[in-house]
Amino acid sequence: MSLVLGAWVALEGAVGWEWQRDLLGPEPSILNDLPYLGSLSFLALTSAWIAFLLWVRASGSVRRPALGLLILALFADVIPGLYQFGLLLSVLVLTHQKIQARSQPKGRHAITPLIFPLLWILVVYVTSLLTAERPVAILLDFQFRVSAMAALPLLPLFVRTPEDVNFVFRCLLGGAALTALIGLVQFAWSMATDQIVTLGDSEFNRMTTPFGVMPRCTGLMLHPNQQSNVLGTIGILALWFATAPRERVPRPGRGALWGMFLLCSLAVLVTFSRSGWMALGLGALVIPAIRWRRLAVGYALTVLAVGVWGMQSGWLSTVISEVRDLNASSADFRWHIDALALEAFTHFPWWGVGVGGMLDFWNPYHLEVHNTYLQILAEMGVAGSLGFLALGGWLTCRLLGRIRNTRTLSDREWLVGLALASIVLLVQNLVAMFLWVKFLWVWMALCEASVLVSLDRWHPNSSHTSADHAH
Amino acid sequence: MHTENSLFDALLGRRAIILLMMVGSTVGAGLYLHWVPPLFRARASLMVPGDLPRVSLETESENFPEGPLVPDFSEETRVGVLGLIHSRSVREKAALQLGVPVAALDKRVKADIDVDQQIVVVATAADPVDAADTANAYLDAFRTEMRDMAERVPRQNLALLEREEPEVWTAYAQARFARMEFLDSIQSPDPAVDMTLLLEERAQLTSSLQRLDIEENQWKAQRPVLEQAVADRPEFAMVRRTVTENPAYRKALAAVAVARTELEVLRLKYTDQVPEVQAALRKFQDAESLAEEEAARGLLTTSSEYQPDAAAHSFSQKLVELELGMAGIQPSRERLEARVQVVEASLGALPGHRSELAHLESALQRALSHAERVSKRIEELQLVLAGGLDFTYADEASRAVASQAQPLPHRVWTFVFALLAGLFAGIAAALVLEVAHSRRTQLPY
Numbered sequence: 046m047s048l049v050l051g052a053w054v055a056l057e058g059a060v061g062w063e064w065q066r067d068l069l070g071p072e073p074s075i076l077n078d079l080p081y082l083g084s085l086s087f088l089a090l091t092s093a094w095i096a097f098l099l100w101v102r103a104s105g106s107v108r109r110p111a112l113g114l115l116i117l118a119l120f121a122d123v124i125p126g127l128y129q130f131g132l133l134l135s136v137l138v139l140t141h142q143k144i145q146a147r148s149q150p151k152g153r154h155a156i157t158p159l160i161f162p163l164l165w166i167l168v169v170y171v172t173s174l175l176t177a178e179r180p181v182a183i184l185l186d187f188q189f190r191v192s193a194m195a196a197l198p199l200l201p202l203f204v205r206t207p208e209d210v211n212f213v214f215r216c217l218l219g220g221a222a223l224t225a226l227i228g229l230v231q232f233a234w235s236m237a238t239d240q241i242v243t244l245g246d247s248e249f250n251r252m253t254t255p256f257g258v259m260p261r262c263t264g265l266m267l268h269p270n271q272q273s274n275v276l277g278t279i280g281i282l283a284l285w286f287a288t289a290p291r292e293r294v295p296r297p298g299r300g301a302l303w304g305m306f307l308l309c310s311l312a313v314l315v316t317f318s319r320s321g322w323m324a325l326g327l328g329a330l331v332i333p334a335i336r337w338r339r340l341a342v343g344y345a346l347t348v349l350a351v352g353v354w355g356m357q358s359g360w361l362s363t364v365i366s367e368v369r370d371l372n373a374s375s376a377d378f379r380w381h382i383d384a385l386a387l388e389a390f391t392h393f394p395w396w397g398v399g400v401g402g403m404l405d406f407w408n409p410y411h412l413e414v415h416n417t418y419l420q421i422l423a424e425m426g427v428a429g430s431l432g433f434l435a436l437g438g439w440l441t442c443r444l445l446g447r448i449r450n451t452r453t454l455s456d457r458e459w460l461v462g463l464a465l466a467s468i469v470l471l472v473q474n475l476v477a478m479f480l481w482v483k484f485l486w487v488w489m490a491l492c493e494a495s496v497l498v499s500l501d502r503w504h505p506n507s508s509h510t511s512a513d514h515a516h
Numbered sequence: 517m518h519t520e521n522s523l524f525d526a527l528l529g530r531r532a533i534i535l536l537m538m539v540g541s542t543v544g545a546g547l548y549l550h551w552v553p554p555l556f557r558a559r560a561s562l563m564v565p566g567d568l569p570r571v572s573l574e575t576e577s578e579n580f581p582e583g584p585l586v587p588d589f590s591e592e593t594r595v596g597v598l599g600l601i602h603s604r605s606v607r608e609k610a611a612l613q614l615g616v617p618v619a620a621l622d623k624r625v626k627a628d629i630d631v632d633q634q635i636v637v638v639a640t641a642a643d644p645v646d647a648a649d650t651a652n653a654y655l656d657a658f659r660t661e662m663r664d665m666a667e668r669v670p671r672q673n674l675a676l677l678e679r680e681e682p683e684v685w686t687a688y689a690q691a692r693f694a695r696m697e698f699l700d701s702i703q704s705p706d707p708a709v710d711m712t713l714l715l716e717e718r719a720q721l722t723s724s725l726q727r728l729d730i731e732e733n734q735w736k737a738q739r740p741v742l743e744q745a746v747a748d749r750p751e752f753a754m755v756r757r758t759v760t761e762n763p764a765y766r767k768a769l770a771a772v773a774v775a776r777t778e779l780e781v782l783r784l785k786y787t788d789q790v791p792e793v794q795a796a797l798r799k800f801q802d803a804e805s806l807a808e809e810e811a812a813r814g815l816l817t818t819s820s821e822y823q824p825d826a827a828a829h830s831f832s833q834k835l836v837e838l839e840l841g842m843a844g845i846q847p848s849r850e851r852l853e854a855r856v857q858v859v860e861a862s863l864g865a866l867p868g869h870r871s872e873l874a875h876l877e878s879a880l881q882r883a884l885s886h887a888e889r890v891s892k893r894i895e896e897l898q899l900v901l902a903g904g905l906d907f908t909y910a911d912e913a914s915r916a917v918a919s920q921a922q923p924l925p926h927r928v929w930t931f932v933f934a935l936l937a938g939l940f941a942g943i944a945a946a947l948v949l950e951v952a953h954s955r956r957t958q959l960p961y
Binding site for chain 2: 046047048049050051052053054055056057058059060062063066071072077078080081084085087088091092094095098099101102105106
């Protein structure tokens with residue numbers, strides 16, 4: 046193997062440039078004409094593999110690294126297959142646990158009840174294959190998306206204890222910090238070199254503003270909207286914990302959380318994703334009302350007063366129109382496609398036009414519906430909508446129910462944080478299409494896993510302690 | 517929890533694997549370098565300017581640059597250029613220039629954009645001269661192909677226009693002839709002028725007719741007056757009359773005087789009641805009456821002379837003139853009206869003539885304009901194509917040179933990366949074994 050490796054390095058030195066040209070095109074960002082790129086990539090991959098093995102060695106098992114990899118993959122779309130690798134490792138770990146016949150903690154729900162609406166959604170999805178003109182293309186997408194949807198039943202089997210939840214939280218913060226930092230570096234590099242330096246597609250990685258052409262920095266993600274989505278969600282989560290009472294969060298931790306929120310906010314800013322800005326802003330506005338409920342009314346009135354004054358003085362409407370006009374054409378076509386989605390629903394109300402069918406349904410733009418809710422309605426009809434309503438509604442009820450009923454402070458903090466951070470997802474999905482993005486499904490799975498962990502605490506036969514671990 | 521020392525110890529304990537991997541990869545690289553002959557990579561660059569000089573017969577001002585001439589960095593241009601370099605057509609031209617089969621050039625040449633944003637043609641071959649020649653042949657073939665593509669449509673247009681040129685000038689000549697024929701047919705060099713003259717004439721005729729009407733009415737009004745005047749005048753008018761005093765009057769006056777004298781004389785003697793006075797008074801009164809009567813008779817015409825009445829004569833003459841005039845009105849009117857009809861008829865035909873003439877002149881102008889344009893375009897196309905449409909720029913400095921061909925792979929870096937790859941792979945393998953070893957007891961199989 047080592048002989049082959051050496052020969053490969055030599056071969057790559059001879060023809061590697063041609064491989065690079067064929068695979069990456071004539072002008073890839075940063076890597077253009079980089080010599081021995083293949084060997085460097087091998088070294089980078091091997092380093093990552095070594096880091097993972099060290100992690101496994103330090104953890105004592107594959108379980109935490111697999112989970113960590115799964116979570117980190119949510120922030121690194123540029124690394125193909127990373128999420129699937131993490132999912133595979135997780136499945137192997139679960140299988141290993143089963144083989145080892147380690148029994149579930151008593152009273153623990155073996156599998157989430159959300160599996161039922163999920164199965165119904167899968168059935169509706171499969172009906173698209175029966176009516177599609179190109180079923181093979183849909184099948185390929187389906188296989189890819191099933192891996193995202195698989196997180197819903199699998200993650201709760203993995204995240205079983207409060208320590209697991211804390212671990213997931215740390216991984217979320219770590220992943221968000223990594224992609225946010227890379228995004229900011231991309232921004233600084235682009236501004237310094239006057240060249241757009243991102244890892245995203247050139248079709249989406251720039252925006253013309255009154256200040257000139259600005260890079261839409263995606264960090265380790267592939268699309269600025271997805272970058273803003275993940276960072277906005279984690280940013281709200283960080284802000285929630287940063288504003289926790291002093292006795293719950295020590296000062297170094299509070300400082301780090303505030304720093305995390307600011308980092309995420311800056312990184313969202315440089316994505317130039319207006320939906321991300323809106324979602325993050327709304328989420329951040331809501332937090333004080335929840336955190337300091339006694340002041341909620343006064344706070345709400347203050348916000349309302351500022352808003353009214355802003356509208357009357359005109360600065361608020363000016364800001365809104367300036368932001369909207371940053372890429373007006375991008376906003377304009379969305380309303381047309383939304384109208385097309387409603388039109389599609391009226392034509393195919395029960396089962397929809399099929400997943401992916403909106404691209405060809407009287408659609409001159411050949412673009413997807415930029416509204417997840419309308420997308421469900423149009424592409425999956427009433428059947429699919431019922432499935433998603435059941436899934437989302439049931440999850441929401443379970444989450445809110447646990448928030449109301451749990452007696453553990455850390456549980457409530459965490460669950461409320463999840464609920465508040467979900468605002469980013471809910472709001473941004475009004476103007477974006479994240480239905481089949483893995484972050485959404487993993488987030489739902491995390492919410493469900495957190496509900497089950499909270500339930501486990503109070504199950505009479507639970508083997509877990511009620512230790513209050515905030516971090 | 518494993519400490520760093522234990523990790524180091526773990527790696528140290530598996531140093532054989534690591535060293536084996538390092539040595540193996542280095543040997544493998546060495547074997548490759550020994551057995552596989554090196555390749556040589558030559559590069560030729562070209563520039564696609566953002567603005568192309570234009571050839572024009574009108575002005576040179578468009579060729580004066582208003583700023584620095586920079587390459588076209590637009591993505592569409594570069595994608596098109598790169599695609600064209602990889603096209604079969606360019607490959608065939610290059611193969612023809614090199615004298616090799618087309619298949620021999622497959623996959624040996626690639627177009628790329630280097631770190632300096634230049635478009636480069638990169639050729640790889642076992643021989644540096646061959647690599648440089650291949651790169652240059654591709655460069656020339658691409659430039660020729662691009663020039664041919666650019667010139668194809670202009671050449672087609674030139675051929676088309678050259679075929680059409682004699683026809684358009686013939687059409688112009690025909691249009692001129694048609695115009696001349698038409699003018700000849702209407703016997704007028706300029707219908708516009710004719711119309712003006714006819715309109716003036718018609719106005720004058722109309723005015724004359726109006727004057728005739730006025731005169732006729734005037735004369736009709738004067739006629740009865742003249743006739744009455746003639747009727748009222750005598751044929752002869754007394755021109756002279758000799759009159760004398762009425763002798764009876766003289767006598768009556770004398771008698772009055774006598775009577776008055778006698779009366780006065782009597783009144784000197786007698787009163788008025790005396791019959792002699794009364795008789796004298798009566799006599800006097802009678803004499804006065806008689807004198808008054810005689811006086812009333814006026815002068816006595818002794819003789820009178822009559823001649824024909826001049827006024828009547830004048831009136832008669834006028835009446836005759838009036839009759840004569842009225843007799844002439846109708847013929848004049850008829851004559852004028854006839855002329856008016858002729859003029860109207862001529863005017864009626866004129867709009868049609870004018871329209872037809874305008875149409876012919878318009879056609880003539882179009883034919884001339886078209887013919888001139890065709891000729892001008894032919895001149896311009898011939899000028900442009902004589903110079904050639906070269907959309908790229910490449911000079912001797914940008915051509916590939918055999919001495920600058922890069923040998924591949926680079927021996928030193930190959931060994932460095934092979935060593936590093938072996939080291940990393942060895943560490944990874946050692947860690948896999950370490951993890952597997954630590955987990956072995958937990959695996960039931």
